[in-house]
Amino acid sequence: MITRRTLLGTAVAASAAGLFAPRLRAAIPDTLRFASAAGGPRRLDPNQTTQGSDNWAVVQVFEYLARPPDGNFGITPNDFEPWLAESWTTSDDAKTWVFTLRRGVQFHRGYGEMTAADVVRTFVRARDEGVNTANYSNLAEIIESGPYEVTIRLHNPDPMFLSSTVTARHVMVISKKAEEDLGEAFLTEAVGTGPYELERFDTERGIFLRRHVDYWGEPAIISNIECLYIADTTARTLALMSGDVDMAEGVRQPGWVPQIQNQKPDLLFDMTVPGSFNTLFFNMEKDPLQNILVRKAIMHGINKQEIVDALQPMSRMVYTLNPPNYPTGFALEDLPEDLRYEYDPDEAKKMLADAGFANGLTIQVNTSQREDYSTQHLIIQEQLRQIGVNIDLTIMDHSAYHATNRQNLNTLNINSSSLPPVPLYVFNDYAVSTANMTADGKGGANYSHYGVAMPGVDNLLAEMLQSTTFDDYVAKGREVELQIQRDLPMGGLPTLSYLVVRNPRIDLGYEVQGGYAYWRFCKAKIVA
Amino acid sequence: MTDVRTETPSAELIAEREILAPEPGFREAFSRVVLDRPSTQIAFVVVIIFILVAVLAPLIAPYDPLRQSMLRINQTPTAQHWLGTDQFGRDVLSRLIHGSRKSLIFGLLSPVFAAFFGTILGVAAGYFGGIVDRVISRIIDMLMAFPELLLAILIAAALGGSFWNIVVVLTVAFTPGFARVARASTLSVKQEPYVEAAIAAGVSTPHIIIRHIIPNISAPIVVLMALWSASSIRIEATLSFLGIGTRPPNPSWGNIIRDGLNSMFATQWPIFAGGLAITIVVLAISIIGDSVRDHLDPETNQ
Numbered sequence: 170m171i172t173r174r175t176l177l178g179t180a181v182a183a184s185a186a187g188l189f190a191p192r193l194r195a196a197i198p199d200t201l202r203f204a205s206a207a208g209g210p211r212r213l214d215p216n217q218t219t220q221g222s223d224n225w226a227v228v229q230v231f232e233y234l235a236r237p238p239d240g241n242f243g244i245t246p247n248d249f250e251p252w253l254a255e256s257w258t259t260s261d262d263a264k265t266w267v268f269t270l271r272r273g274v275q276f277h278r279g280y281g282e283m284t285a286a287d288v289v290r291t292f293v294r295a296r297d298e299g300v301n302t303a304n305y306s307n308l309a310e311i312i313e314s315g316p317y318e319v320t321i322r323l324h325n326p327d328p329m330f331l332s333s334t335v336t337a338r339h340v341m342v343i344s345k346k347a348e349e350d351l352g353e354a355f356l357t358e359a360v361g362t363g364p365y366e367l368e369r370f371d372t373e374r375g376i377f378l379r380r381h382v383d384y385w386g387e388p389a390i391i392s393n394i395e396c397l398y399i400a401d402t403t404a405r406t407l408a409l410m411s412g413d414v415d416m417a418e419g420v421r422q423p424g425w426v427p428q429i430q431n432q433k434p435d436l437l438f439d440m441t442v443p444g445s446f447n448t449l450f451f452n453m454e455k456d457p458l459q460n461i462l463v464r465k466a467i468m469h470g471i472n473k474q475e476i477v478d479a480l481q482p483m484s485r486m487v488y489t490l491n492p493p494n495y496p497t498g499f500a501l502e503d504l505p506e507d508l509r510y511e512y513d514p515d516e517a518k519k520m521l522a523d524a525g526f527a528n529g530l531t532i533q534v535n536t537s538q539r540e541d542y543s544t545q546h547l548i549i550q551e552q553l554r555q556i557g558v559n560i561d562l563t564i565m566d567h568s569a570y571h572a573t574n575r576q577n578l579n580t581l582n583i584n585s586s587s588l589p590p591v592p593l594y595v596f597n598d599y600a601v602s603t604a605n606m607t608a609d610g611k612g613g614a615n616y617s618h619y620g621v622a623m624p625g626v627d628n629l630l631a632e633m634l635q636s637t638t639f640d641d642y643v644a645k646g647r648e649v650e651l652q653i654q655r656d657l658p659m660g661g662l663p664t665l666s667y668l669v670v671r672n673p674r675i676d677l678g679y680e681v682q683g684g685y686a687y688w689r690f691c692k693a694k695i696v697a
Numbered sequence: 698m699t700d701v702r703t704e705t706p707s708a709e710l711i712a713e714r715e716i717l718a719p720e721p722g723f724r725e726a727f728s729r730v731v732l733d734r735p736s737t738q739i740a741f742v743v744v745i746i747f748i749l750v751a752v753l754a755p756l757i758a759p760y761d762p763l764r765q766s767m768l769r770i771n772q773t774p775t776a777q778h779w780l781g782t783d784q785f786g787r788d789v790l791s792r793l794i795h796g797s798r799k800s801l802i803f804g805l806l807s808p809v810f811a812a813f814f815g816t817i818l819g820v821a822a823g824y825f826g827g828i829v830d831r832v833i834s835r836i837i838d839m840l841m842a843f844p845e846l847l848l849a850i851l852i853a854a855a856l857g858g859s860f861w862n863i864v865v866v867l868t869v870a871f872t873p874g875f876a877r878v879a880r881a882s883t884l885s886v887k888q889e890p891y892v893e894a895a896i897a898a899g900v901s902t903p904h905i906i907i908r909h910i911i912p913n914i915s916a917p918i919v920v921l922m923a924l925w926s927a928s929s930i931r932i933e934a935t936l937s938f939l940g941i942g943t944r945p946p947n948p949s950w951g952n953i954i955r956d957g958l959n960s961m962f963a964t965q966w967p968i969f970a971g972g973l974a975i976t977i978v979v980l981a982i983s984i985i986g987d988s989v990r991d992h993l994d995p996e997t998n999q
Contacts (some may be wrong), residue, residue, distance in 0.1 A: 402959060403958050403959065403961075406962075410962075420959060422784055422959060423767065423770050423771075423784045423785060423786075424770040424771040424784045424960055424963055425784075425959065425960075427770075427771075427963070428771060428960060428962040428963030429962060431962065431963065432962040475767050478767045478768075479767040479770065479785070538940055540959070543945075547785065547945060547946055548765065548785070550946065551763060551764070551765045551785075551946065554763070562944065562945070562946075563857060563944065564940060564944065564945060
């Protein structure tokens with residue numbers, strides 16, 4: 170029965186469709202159409218992608234030496250299964266890793282069989298030439314120790330090498346010959362070994378893939394994948410509702426999931442847990458954030474549970490920098506009481522008064538237009554208003570927001586990043602002094618100037634990096650986590666699942682539980 | 698042969714005539730504009746109501762327009778929230794009421810500023826001519842080459858969305874139009890015998906401009922002001938809809954609609970309420986603007 174509400178909703182949707190929706194088409198047989206939230210594709214080379222949305226195509230075309238189970242991160246070394254490498258061994262000091270490669274793996278478009286030379290080239294370029302060389306700086310030597318064997322020597326021990334390095338997308342194996350042949354064109358026409366190969370890279374519409382017929386493993390079930398780009402959230406939502414796309418990136422703002430569920434109850438929601446880490450940085454070069462009482466007052470003024478409630482079912486509570494289910498993360502009860510920073514507006518006001526701000530204070534803050542950023546900043550703004558902290562918020566384009574962060578122009582910026590359960594990543598990216606953000610834009614993502622404006626955790630981190638066992642590594646990592654909590658240069662905000670809404674006609678073939686913000690379609694099938 | 702002597706009237710005589718000349722009283726003009734047609738009467742009442750709502754917003758809004766409640770996200774209308782709530786659980790009616798302040802202030806303020814600056818530029822260009830005219834006219838041409846909305850978006854994107862930035866944006870967007878009309882009217886009025894007489898009598902230039910030019914070009918300027926008040930509200934709403942106008946969390950009708958788009962499958966009321974408010978006020982101001990134009994320039998109506 171058509172209710173007035175349904176009619177009204179449909180009328181609004183139809184009007185909006187006319188305004189926003191791109192060329193609509195009916196579902197195409199044997200094709201999976203995915204819509205991501207970006208304007209257009211940039212690159213397909215896994216070592217050169219600078220836009221998260223491009224990874225949806227990358228992960229179909231390229232493969233790792235070893236991989237965690239579909240739909241999740243691997244946490245311990247035992248969680249990884251052989252993939253392009255048949256097996257591997259590691260030395261007692263966790264500094265030498267030897268990978269034996271699978272034979273008969275064919276590259277796309279006739280570029281021949283994968284050998285050790287391709288793998289060596291892949292790791293060397295990730296360390297020396299990619300967009301994230303810092304994460305591969307521990308690679309000392311990459312040696313072709315046989316036609317199907319690669320030996321990797323590290324500067325420091327890394328018992329988590331598989332999760333920290335081998336399953337990072339920059340070392341997805343590429344064809345050395347194709348790279349040499351294609352030159353600059355390799356950026357958008359890169360050649361891998363995956364179950365899908367590139368059919369067309371359309372800078373306006375998206376990346377079009379077809380099944381790789383010489384694939385070494387189980388062939389993909391669906392023949393074609395279209396990775397489309399629809400930046401406007403309304404247009405993307407309407408494309409999904411109309412059946413024009415089978416899967417679309419969801420909108421991470423309050424009330425979005427329930428309203429879509431109400432409107433179309435048969436749609437399926439795939440979410441990564443924990444998803445994106447959201448970290449609130451206190452820029453300690455800006456007044457009055459050098460004062461730890463002000464920082465503590467702000468943390469006590471933020472009601473994290475309210476953020477979690479607002480962003481259900483995507484949001485999960487976080488008490489330190491890493492989420493509780495990550496190796497170095499803490500549950501509330503494991504933390505000393507004075508490091509919990511639970512919501513307490515009276516305590517926050519008292520701390521502000523002790524800091525000399527009994528009448529409150531105003532802080533200029535920039536935020537991004539992207540809904541997950543602006544939502545969190547708007548909720549925090551309203552919460553802090555209750556304790557007398559007036560956040561003068563400027564909402565800007567997402568790229569401009571990150572640019573101003575990098576130029577030391579922000580004060581209380583939020584950074585959102587989907588990180589694997591590797592403690593080193595978040596500490597290396599956010600907390601170490603060598604990642605200090607500098608106004609010339611050349612620094613890292615340590616927006617707090619931790620370790621520069623005040624002593625940091627560099628020594629503790631160095632100790633962690635000398636660990637040769639997983640347990641020792643985690644124990645040292647938890648010490649780092651606690652020290653950051655004491656100094657409070659930054660604070661963890663609730664995590665936010667990466668969300669994809671799926672038409673029930675698509676069965677992914679596995680359940681999405683965690684992992685990076687992209688997943689494989691090779692097991693997917695069309696069921697209706 | 699008859700000696701025909703043309704006597705140039707003295708400045709005092711001209712001033713005396715001006716004093717004696719009957720001018721329509723404000724009340725008479727107002728009643729003729731407003732009361733002549735029922736549609737204008739209704740429009741006038743509507744605008745007055747909206748102005749009252751804007752002025753009394755803190756008193757009549759049922760809730761704090763910024764107050765969030767995560768327990769009441771995206772609600773449809775209830776007895777507590779007559780227009781429902783938005784994605785942060787904020788009361789839509791309260792946001793609409795407070796949003797009227799922004800819309801009406803921008804709607805009235807920017808055309809007034811634009812009329813002021815545009816008239817100065819237009820009269821200077823038209824009256825002095827020569828290099829002054831050429832420079833001002835080229836600047837006006839340049840600015841008019843951009844559609845008002847595009848110009849407003851460019852400036853708003855460059856300056857950001859604070860209150861005075863939006864006033865500046867709309868003022869800059871509208872000034873060329875006023876300047877163009879003021880220039881054309883000045884060129885025409887300048888040829889009138891009474892102006893030539895004043896010049897011949899040695900009346901000072903500022904006096905001529907203020908006493909003779911401006912009063913006689915005011916009709917089209919006033920019409921433009923009335924008509925562009927409506928455009929100003931529309932453009933402010935557009936900028937806020939695009940996210941470069943009124944800065945959230947402060948409400949404006951444009952950003953209420955924008956926020957509503959992402960919640961449209963749960964509640965359509967923010968979109969309808971914001972859209973309806975804009976439509977009604979823009980329509981009412983346009984009707985009044987048309988009446989003012991008809992009154993000041995009856996030929997157009999014929």
